[in-house]
Amino acid sequence: MYLYFFKDKFCKDAYLPIEERAVNFGDGVYEVVLSYYNKPFKLDEHLNRLFYSASNIFLKIPYSKEEIENIVYEGIRILNIDYVKIYVQVSRGSYERMHEFPPNEVESNFFIIFRLFKPIEESIRFNGVKLFTYPDIRWERCDIKSLNLLPNVLAKEYSKRKGGFEALFIKNSKITECASSSFFAFIDDKLITHPLTNEILAGITRNEVLNIAKSLNFEVIERPIYVYELERIEECFITGTTTEILPVKSIDNFNYKVGERTLKIYRVFKERIL
Ligand code: PDD
Numbered sequence: 641m642y643l644y645f646f647k648d649k650f651c652k653d654a655y656l657p658i659e660e661r662a663v664n665f666g667d668g669v670y671e672v673v674l675s676y677y678n679k680p681f682k683l684d685e686h687l688n689r690l691f692y693s694a695s696n697i698f699l700k701i702p703y704s705k706e707e708i709e710n711i712v713y714e715g716i717r718i719l720n721i722d723y724v725k726i727y728v729q730v731s732r733g734s735y736e737r738m739h740e741f742p743p744n745e746v747e748s749n750f751f752i753i754f755r756l757f758k759p760i761e762e763s764i765r766f767n768g769v770k771l772f773t774y775p776d777i778r779w780e781r782c783d784i785k786s787l788n789l790l791p792n793v794l795a796k797e798y799s800k801r802k803g804g805f806e807a808l809f810i811k812n813s814k815i816t817e818c819a820s821s822s823f824f825a826f827i828d829d830k831l832i833t834h835p836l837t838n839e840i841l842a843g844i845t846r847n848e849v850l851n852i853a854k855s856l857n858f859e860v861i862e863r864p865i866y867v868y869e870l871e872r873i874e875e876c877f878i879t880g881t882t883t884e885i886l887p888v889k890s891i892d893n894f895n896y897k898v899g900e901r902t903l904k905i906y907r908v909f910k911e912r913i914l
Pocket of ligand 1: 881
């Protein structure tokens with residue numbers, strides 16, 4: 641169950657040349673959006689972030705925000721299934737390999753993949769998942785959703801081989817975020833997450849969770865959590881477009897319970913997406 645949008649049309653088959661900047665350099669940006677029952681969740685925010693990422697690497701997106709919105713709605717309509725994972729990618733185009741930008745007339749390559757999404761089983765969600773820490777060896781612009789994901793790939797594989805679901809990045813003894821999700825913890829009854837800086841992605845789910853937490857009158861603090869605080873965590877969870885809100889049951893050798901505060905936030909989130 642999938643559908644592509646490439647070169648101005650919907651199709652089931654599409655190819656990029658091997659002399660393509662996404663392939664050769666990871667020279668591009670992307671977004672992942674989830675659609676629930678024909679409603680792409682926070683599409684506007686995702687597209688704003690796509691344009692933010694693109695402008696920060698001087699990349700032109702060949703469609704306006706409104707045009708992309710229309711393409712997304714049309715793709716969802718054609719596919720006609722309940723849960724759709726929508727992957728949007730823009731690269732600096734296809735041209736003979738050279739590090740500097742190709743000539744101006746080389747057009748960006750834009751495509752969207754619409755694919756059936758299988759939600760995480762509720763039993764996994766209510767049991768919690770394991771995280772393993774990994775050094776944050778990413779670049780200094782993690783606020784850009786760039787195609788360069790090698791550190792994330794290595795971190796996730798490391799965690800997977802140990803039986804984990806996600807990798808938790810550590811930079812200068814501080815938790816930044818996970819390989820493909822944001823991280824939150826309750827410590828001393830306060831909900832804590834890394835502030836929005838160049839060291840993390842401004843997660844759309846992260847923002848929603850902060851709003852929900854405030855509406856539930858939880859005290860929220862945006863500050864980095866230190867590794868030495870791992871033993872003081874009362875509850876923790878990760879957030880992201882595909883993970884939604886996922887309780888954590890362990891980080892390395894520290895074990896946590898899936899707590900009521902996390903589940904309360906999850907229940908409100910669930911109401912908002914449906
Ligand atoms: N990842 N941090 C990183 C490094 C991410 O890659 C993601 C999303 C998030 C969560 O952001 P959001 O809530 O906006 O999805 C945080 C996507 C899902 C991915 O790469 O597949």
